[in-house]
Amino acid sequence: xxxxxxxxxxxxxxxxxxxxxxxxxxxxxxxxxxxxxxxxxxxxxxxxxxxxxxxxxxxxxxxxxxxxxxxxxxxxxxxxxxxxxxxxxxxxxxxxxxxxxxxxxxxxxxxxxxxxxxxxxxxxxxxxxxxxxxxxxxxxxxxxxxxxxxxxxxxxxxxxxxxxxxxxxxxxxxxxxxxxxxxxxxxxxxxxxxxxxxxxxxxxxxxxxxxxxxxxxxxxxxxxxxxxxxxxxxxxxxxxxxxxxxxxxxxxxxxxxxxxxxxxxxxxxxxxxxxxxxxxxxxxxxxxxxxxxxxxxxxxxxxxxxxxxxxxxxxxxxxxxxxxxxxxxxxxxxxxxxxxxxxxxxxxxxxxxxxxxxxxxxxxxxxxxxxxxxxxxxxxxxxxxxxxxxxxxxxxxxxxxxxxxxxxxxxxxxxxxxxxxxxxxxxxxxxxxxxxxxxxxxxxxxxxxxxxxxxxxxxxxxxxxxx
Amino acid sequence: xxxxxxxxxxxxxxxxxxxxxxxxxxxxxxxxxxxxxxxxxxxxxxxxxxxxxxxxxxxxxxxxxxxxxxxxxxxxxxxxxxxxxxxxxxxxxxxxxxxxxxxxxxxxxxxxxxxxxxxxxxx
Numbered sequence: 001x002x003x004x005x006x007x008x009x010x011x012x013x014x015x016x017x018x019x020x021x022x023x024x025x026x027x028x029x030x031x032x033x034x035x036x037x038x039x040x041x042x043x044x045x046x047x048x049x050x051x052x053x054x055x056x057x058x059x060x061x062x063x064x065x066x067x068x069x070x071x072x073x074x075x076x077x078x079x080x081x082x083x084x085x086x087x088x089x090x091x092x093x094x095x096x097x098x099x100x101x102x103x104x105x106x107x108x109x110x111x112x113x114x115x116x117x118x119x120x121x122x123x124x125x126x127x128x129x130x131x132x133x134x135x136x137x138x139x140x141x142x143x144x145x146x147x148x149x150x151x152x153x154x155x156x157x158x159x160x161x162x163x164x165x166x167x168x169x170x171x172x173x174x175x176x177x178x179x180x181x182x183x184x185x186x187x188x189x190x191x192x193x194x195x196x197x198x199x200x201x202x203x204x205x206x207x208x209x210x211x212x213x214x215x216x217x218x219x220x221x222x223x224x225x226x227x228x229x230x231x232x233x234x235x236x237x238x239x240x241x242x243x244x245x246x247x248x249x250x251x252x253x254x255x256x257x258x259x260x261x262x263x264x265x266x267x268x269x270x271x272x273x274x275x276x277x278x279x280x281x282x283x284x285x286x287x288x289x290x291x292x293x294x295x296x297x298x299x300x301x302x303x304x305x306x307x308x309x310x311x312x313x314x315x316x317x318x319x320x321x322x323x324x325x326x327x328x329x330x331x332x333x334x335x336x337x338x339x340x341x342x343x344x345x346x347x348x349x350x351x352x353x354x355x356x357x358x359x360x361x362x363x364x365x366x367x368x369x370x371x372x373x374x375x376x377x378x379x380x381x382x383x384x385x386x387x388x389x390x391x392x393x394x395x396x397x398x399x400x401x402x403x404x405x406x407x408x409x410x411x412x413x414x415x416x417x418x419x420x421x422x423x424x425x426x427x428x429x430x431x432x433x434x435x436x437x438x439x440x441x442x443x444x445x446x447x448x449x450x451x452x453x454x455x456x457x458x459x460x461x462x463x464x465x466x467x
Numbered sequence: 468x469x470x471x472x473x474x475x476x477x478x479x480x481x482x483x484x485x486x487x488x489x490x491x492x493x494x495x496x497x498x499x500x501x502x503x504x505x506x507x508x509x510x511x512x513x514x515x516x517x518x519x520x521x522x523x524x525x526x527x528x529x530x531x532x533x534x535x536x537x538x539x540x541x542x543x544x545x546x547x548x549x550x551x552x553x554x555x556x557x558x559x560x561x562x563x564x565x566x567x568x569x570x571x572x573x574x575x576x577x578x579x580x581x582x583x584x585x586x587x588x589x590x
Contacts, residue, residue: 127471128513132491136508195511201469303474305514324514 003400006244007082013251015074015089022096023067025296029104029312030056030063036312038108039290039297040115041122041283051114059107063100070096083408087349090341098294105292112287124285128303133203134196134210142211143191143218149184152222155229156180159236166240172403173239177232184225191217193326195305200279209275216268220261227257239402289323298322352377352409356449361410362428364435364448364457371437371457373426373446378412380426382437382444389438390461392454396420396434396445420445437461468496472513480515484523489532492543494588503533503541546590 030037032047037056046052073092077085160177163170194217196210234250237243289301299309302323307330309319320334321327355361355376362375371382397419404413404425411427420436423443427434431451435458437444447454470487472480491497503509506524510517524541527533531550535541552558569579 127473130470130472130509130513132468132470132488132497132504132509134512135504136511193511195514196508198469198512203468303514305512 004082006247008077008085010247010251011077011082011085011089012074015077015092016071018089018093018096019067019070019074022093022100023063025317026063026100026104027060028317029297030059030107031312032056034312038104038111038292039287039299039311040108040111041124041285041287042111042115042120043122046115046118046120049118052111055107055110055114059103062103066100066103067096081408083349087345090345097296101292101294101296104296108292122283124283126285128284129198129282131196131198131203131206134198134206136196138207139196139210139214140192142215144215144222146188148222149188149225152184152225152229153181155226155233156184159229159233162233162240163236166236170236170240173232173236177236180225180228180232183228187221187225188218190326191221194307197306198282199276200281202279205275205279209272212268212271212275216264216271219264223257223260223264227254227261230254230257348405349407349409352407356409356428356430359449361449362426362431362447364446364453366457366460371446371461373448375410375428377410378426380424380444380446382439382446384461386439387437387461388440390458391436391438392433392458393436394432394434399423415445433458480513481519481522481526484509484513484520485526488523488527492532492549493590495590497543499543499546501543502539503543505540 029039032042032044032052035041035043035047037047037052042052070092076088080088156177160174160181163174163177191214194214196206197213199206199209230253231250234246234248234253237246238250284304286299286301286304289299289304291298291300297311297319299311299319300322301309304321305324307321307324307326309321311317311319320330322331352361360376362373362378364371364373366372366384369384371384371387373380373382396417399415399417399419401411402414402416402422404411404415406412406415409429411425411429413425415423415425417423420443423436423445426444426446428447428449431447431449431454433451433454434445434447435454437446448457468491470484470491472483472487474480476483478486488497488503492499497503503524504512506517506520510520513520524533524535527541528535531544531548533541533543566579569582574582
């Protein structure tokens with residue numbers, strides 16, 4: 001199997017995983033088990049009404065049809081080059097989260113209207129209850145011991161050292177490992193600072209439930225961190241030793257970690273139901289604070305101290321309370337992250353394409369005995385006298401990027417080719433021929449986005465070298 | 468002890484916290500000498516600014532219901548250290564106002580005293 005096919009298969013795997021995740025996220029919004037489909041509070045008797053069942057049934061049918069079509073559209077990845085396959089995967093991810101939200105919005109509106117028409121009234125607490133006996137320190141004692149977190153920390157450190165010993169090329173990925181370490185610490189700190197919640201009148205039950213919440217969250221976090229660490233190690237192994245097994249190990253570790261994290265949270269959901277079964281649980285009228293935005297259900301309640309709010313999944317899926325202080329920071333972080341990704345995609349794909357179209361991508365010149373390849377995306381200088389051999393070629397053969405960046409328009413950084421070994425590349429891919437320059441220490445592959453200029457420079461070098 | 472807060476109320480949140488804590492001590496739900504949650508912890512649990520809780524604790528401290536200590540945090544005072552009720556002119560005025568409102572509202576002296584007896588819990 002060639003490398004392109006492997007990359008396409010990985011993209012398809014991620015695509016299907018996205019489909020499954022979003023399908024599960026949206027379909028469980030119509031469940032009546034927890035008493036609030038689309039976060040509209042209704043009782044079990046109300047849920048059995050034909051009109052409610054009709055709204056929920058229609059919603060489920062539409063969601064199933066949408067994701068059924070999505071799964072088949074995944075095959076498009078095999079007809080696209082890997083970079084466009086990636087773009088397709090990202091764009092379809094957005095479509096998969098945004099379009100079903102419109103279906104949910106309509107269904108939620110219909111259900112709220114029905115509730116209003118039928119004048120269904122459910123008694124809720126008007127005053128917020130806070131248990132003064134709750135102790136955050138005691139809740140934190142239930143968290144998974146910090147010693148367990150040494151496992152992902154150790155794996156991240158191994159991946160970090162492994163990347164560093166690879167030399168220049170490994171530095172970028174080593175930075176990813178450092179980021180992984182920071183994320184582990186941030187997560188632990190965040191769980192420790194999660195506020196206590198008052199579930200019912202019994203202080204002992206409240207304290208126990210808060211302990212269990214933190215225990216489940218920290219256990220899930222430990223799994224996620226461990227999965228991420230093994231993933232980083234596996235990817236580093238694949239990048240620098242080219243062993244495909246590493247890639248599969250990384251993928252398997254991630255799947256195991258995510259599954260274990262989900263199971264930990266699901267267990268908490270079950271325990272919560274069991275613990276609170278015999279208690280009178282405080283219920284607040286929070287319907288008005290829920291809304292369906294372009295990215296699904298969103299929650300914004302300034303009177304609720306909870307940062308993560310359970311939606312209709314029974315604790316497995318959480319919404320960020322956008323009105324809480326920490327929630328505001330998280331929302332801002334998510335927006336910045338998405339904006340960063342969008343800018344990165346534009347920088348990586350759209351901007352080089354624009355430069356290419358305008359003929360501004362790369363200029364190859366010889367000035368004062370120095371071969372210069374310049375452009376908005378890269379800048380390299382090679383002293384002409386150091387060039388011992390020059391070759392003009394249309395075909396570089398098989399190769400991979402080991403460090404740097406590469407899109408359909410341009411390539412920059414370190415590459416490894418079967419024909420040349422390790423090389424430094426500054427190329428406008430679409431404008432053959434390519435000029436291969438060998439010095440005593442390095443091999444450079446460069447060109448101008450004007451093929452005539454590349455040939456002119458080649459001839460000048462050949463003439464100057466007299467070879 | 469379950470504290471009840473109404474965020475939509477005209478009564479400021481810090482005053483509601485103060486009132487609920489005094490009510491809790493008076494009804495025996497909070498013990499004398501018991502340590503109250505830290506300002507940061509309670510503020511996070513309620514979902515308000517730390518200044519709000521700090522203001523409530525400061526008021527309780529000024530009125531003599533709690534003592535705040537750098538090492539132990541906020542601690543409920545001992546029973547014999549609680550502020551004297553009868554000598555507080557403010558309380559007398561509030562009681563006169565309440566009694567007048569009760570009388571105007573059609574409540575007899577006996578009914579009013581019954582309500583007072585019911586509300587009063589021996590500590």
